Amino acid sequence: MTATPLPRVTIKDVAARAGVSKGAVSLAFNHKPGLSEATRDRIFQAARELGWAPNLTARTLAGSRVDVVGLAICRPARLLGLEPFYMEFVSGVESVLTERSCSLLLRLVRSAQEEAVVLESWWRGRQIGGAILVDFRDDDPRAAAVRRLGIPAVAVGHPSLTGGLASVWTDDATAVTEAVRYLAALGHRRIARVGGAAALGHTSIRTAAFDEAAASLKLAGAWQVATDFSGDAGARATRSLLTAAPPDRPTAIVYDNDIMAVAGLSVAAEMGLRVPADVSLLAWDDSQLCRLTRPTLSAMSHDVHGFGAEVARTLFGVIAGEGDGSHPVATPVLTPRGSTAPPGPRVSPAGV
Amino acid sequence: MTATPLPRVTIKDVAARAGVSKGAVSLAFNHKPGLSEATRDRIFQAARELGWAPNLTARTLAGSRVDVVGLAICRPARLLGLEPFYMEFVSGVESVLTERSCSLLLRLVRSAQEEAVVLESWWRGRQIGGAILVDFRDDDPRAAAVRRLGIPAVAVGHPSLTGGLASVWTDDATAVTEAVRYLAALGHRRIARVGGAAALGHTSIRTAAFDEAAASLKLAGAWQVATDFSGDAGARATRSLLTAAPPDRPTAIVYDNDIMAVAGLSVAAEMGLRVPADVSLLAWDDSQLCRLTRPTLSAMSHDVHGFGAEVARTLFGVIAGEGDGSHPVATPVLTPRGSTAPPGPRVSPAGV
DNA sequence: AGCACTCACTGAACCGGTAAAGTCGCAATT
């Protein structure tokens, strides 16, 4: 990219116009002591007249802060578009960044390795002052890379996954347990879970919690399927779960996101099963979508926007050297809607 | 943000290790002539050994390119999360940026004014080498601001809206016409359109096209409602359209995005109307969502990812000084699915 | 041999700021 010929006004011009040195202008614009009110005013006046704002690039180079936070997301693009989670998360992050006039550098990558490379080059190139890491998986190379380079970072995920980085997380284990307990309390004894990508750390946590809850409640049947979070995968998983004959068929299904739950709803309809009479469905990551279906989808909801904001705040803490730590945020809570109910009297699909 | 103490390796270290001057290293890394193969190799070797990569900040300051593209999006956060469009668009943009090792600077803003301010400060601060502008509205201040500052930019939207900036656009007028013609061909004579935000330029274009198509086809009834693109608004609009008694009720509804169409589907169900027997629904911005509902949603689909990619390519063209211009991309095409059919024999809602 | 010319590379200026050390006038202290 070549620069465009624009008569750029620099600190020197402002200094000249205000009749002071560059240093004085710098002091004024960084609100540092050592200038009289009068001079300060003259400087701001001059800057305003010239329409000058400090060049962030130069400022960064000169050694102080970097007003940019990096976020690399590693998921197939097509999926990202669909999952309301990320945009909402980003918007939460933004809301805090904006307060501090920081910006977000975004990159979609294809693997955790690639992400580590991107982060490193951003850091080396002094492009970012900190980073946000999401979607931790088993054997994740990122924590080590970030540590080695000394990049201030905050990880989204349970501390057990994030290799000692500052972490912000929701208590998914408890939430899964709550979801299962709720369905059991409604009378369901055969419950399935359509989970996300198996390699993802939080999927493992949810899977383990589901097993444990199923065991402790002595459910008659418990199934788990791993998917890639896509609607198609959710549909496939649902179809395979529901094709079993009634005694071996789950009467309730928990999904790891809302897209898959929507897909599940369709599959049930297509198979002639009524929701919630024949099968109850429970979504995760409650978004507007859950209220737009018929029946509406019960969901484990949490405040994704607020979550993003908390992540950003934590990052600023880390950058300020306030140390790493674990920051749990509110556990997703159950929002019952129309897709969950006690299991109905057995009705054959054809009988609808 | 304070810098972390990291023994940063700079061009000087590389130069020393390779036994050359800083200038030579610079030449090598920019693939400029004036170095022997042997020296070049030694330099790269030294850089590899030290794990050095040029500091982009310094590089930018030194005057050449800026490897970052700015994108400020102005829509309510909650909505953004829901609309698959943006993430997919962004991913398309990214795919091209990545090829050129560029990054995307993202910011969510609340108004076009604020966006203009953000763009200006990015530009002044030398943070971006170009910008992408979306969602043009009537009386948009951004084109003027961008022109005044000389920011290389590409606008997403019909040339009539984008104030002379290079623009990339889909022919929405034709697409709307096609949608209406298709419904009319199925036998619909009373067609409604649930549009997006009235202030948005492309909404006006679609509105005008719809009117024109309705007139030229001599439809018996044509309605248009403006919304804010949210599912709730789509539901409200649909409800109000469908509460009319059959002769005054549309038999087909076109939506400006897919979320509203999904909402419309629910409302129809809730009112006891069958889709498509009693009312046909047609979505826009076809995403995976349209295939997850029951019935599946017919939609005007276009390749949003490819659209984003084209926008990025165009921006690089503008930056390279290849001049502004209008870049139409493929018109959305109709993808018929299960939600559209000839209007059925009149059935009273209660009769379902 | 002498001259012009290219090639490979160096050195220094510069980009636009920041930060630490230095200068200077003036009031308070001794």
Add this chain to the structure above:
DNA sequence: AATTGCGACTTTACCGGTTCAGTGAGTGCT
């Protein structure tokens, strides 16, 4: 009167690259 201290600036040295005007060795030509 000399010393100290301090507030208000200025000077200067970077930050880590790019760029461009040299420089000196080597080659080709006459």
